[in-house]
Amino acid sequence: MNHKYKMKTHSTVQRISYEAFYDFQSRLFVPVNDFLSLITIISILGIILETVPFLDPYTNFFQAVEYITVFFFSFEYIGRVVATKKPLRYIVSFFGIVDFLAILPTYLGLSNLTYLKSARMFRILRFLRVLRLVKLTRVIKKGSHHEDIEHYSSIHSMTIKIYLFAMLTTVVVLGTLIYVFESDQLAFSSIPSGMLWTLQAILGDSTATPKSLPGQMINLVARFVGLVMLGFLIHIVGTTVNRFLLGSRRISREKDIAS
Numbered sequence: 573m574n575h576k577y578k579m580k581t582h583s584t585v586q587r588i589s590y591e592a593f594y595d596f597q598s599r600l601f602v603p604v605n606d607f608l609s610l611i612t613i614i615s616i617l618g619i620i621l622e623t624v625p626f627l628d629p630y631t632n633f634f635q636a637v638e639y640i641t642v643f644f645f646s647f648e649y650i651g652r653v654v655a656t657k658k659p660l661r662y663i664v665s666f667f668g669i670v671d672f673l674a675i676l677p678t679y680l681g682l683s684n685l686t687y688l689k690s691a692r693m694f695r696i697l698r699f700l701r702v703l704r705l706v707k708l709t710r711v712i713k714k715g716s717h718h719e720d721i722e723h724y725s726s727i728h729s730m731t732i733k734i735y736l737f738a739m740l741t742t743v744v745v746l747g748t749l750i751y752v753f754e755s756d757q758l759a760f761s762s763i764p765s766g767m768l769w770t771l772q773a774i775l776g777d778s779t780a781t782p783k784s785l786p787g788q789m790i791n792l793v794a795r796f797v798g799l800v801m802l803g804f805l806i807h808i809v810g811t812t813v814n815r816f817l818l819g820s821r822r823i824s825r826e827k828d829i830a831s
Contacts, residue, residue, distance in 0.1 A: 589655035593648070608648055612695045615641035615674075616744065619689050623751065623763045642678040645692075649675060670694045690748035690763075693741045732812075735804055739774075742797050746770040746790055753786040774798035 591598035593605075614637060621627055622634040649671045653659045662668045673691040747767030754760040759769055759780035772778040773794035782788050 586654055589651040593652050593655050608644065608695075611641050611644050612692055615645075616690070616693055619692070619748075620744070620763045620767075625762065638678055642675050645671065645674045667695070690745050693744045732808055735801075735808055739801060742774070742794075742801070743767045743770045746773075746794050746797075750782065750787055750790050753784050753790070754782050757783070770794050774801065 588600070592600040595601055618634050618637040618641070622631065627634075652662055652668075652671070656662050663672070670691050673688050674695065677688050744763075744767060747770040748763050749766075750769060751760050751763050751766035754766075757780060760766050760782075769778055769780055773791055774797060776795065776798060778791070778794075782791050
């Protein structure tokens with residue numbers, strides 16, 4: 573009897589965890605992921621600001637933020653492992669590794685591994701991706717052509733948001749790495765200054781030059797990412813202009829077809 577109760581309890585926990593973290597059509601999915609997204613943003617802001625010299629008096633506050641956010645990250649990590657039928661597949665996946673790195677430095681007491689904690693920024697991409705899946709699902713369920721077009725517009729706006737967050741992710745991660753390897757230079761004395769340099773490097777107008785080999789590699793990566801991002805930006809701008817110029821005609825055409 574006790575064994576059956578444990579099996580039933582485990583089944584219930586697994587079902588709830590699956591609905592919260594994987595089933596984007598459930599009621600739990602959106603609020604849970606929105607909350608975790610907010611926690612991720614708070615955590616990233618804490619990591620960035622704790623490297624600013626004049627904020628040193630607030631070290632205890634940043635540590636409190638660190639422990640609170642890691643508590644929720646740990647809860648999520650366990651929930652995702654429990655929810656899946658093949659835990660190893662999640663554990664060794666990209667986001668599984670990111671989730672693990674989000675909690676590992678804190679549990680080991682290695683608060684100086686800022687570059688590892690900055691991997692949390694990649695978590696934002698997951699939440700944007702799943703929100704985009706929710707919108708795609710709604711489009712499929714709609715029967716009206718006009719409603720499809722409205723939801724297509726919503727998906728397009730989500731694509732723009734994903735591009736902006738991808739850019740922000742690149743700036744934060746590379747800015748953190750350049751801070752780790754080049755912190756002896758005034759231009760890289762904090763993560764915000766490293767982020768500013770990264771943005772300048774992506775735009776092809778950086779003023780400071782990294783001295784170390786890892787710093788030079790980061791410089792090359794930043795410039796390559798700048799070219800890739802430029803290509804995506806051209807595509808997004810082209811799509812936006814096309815929708816702006818032809819959107820009203822397309823809607824009218826769809827209405828004529830429907831009638």
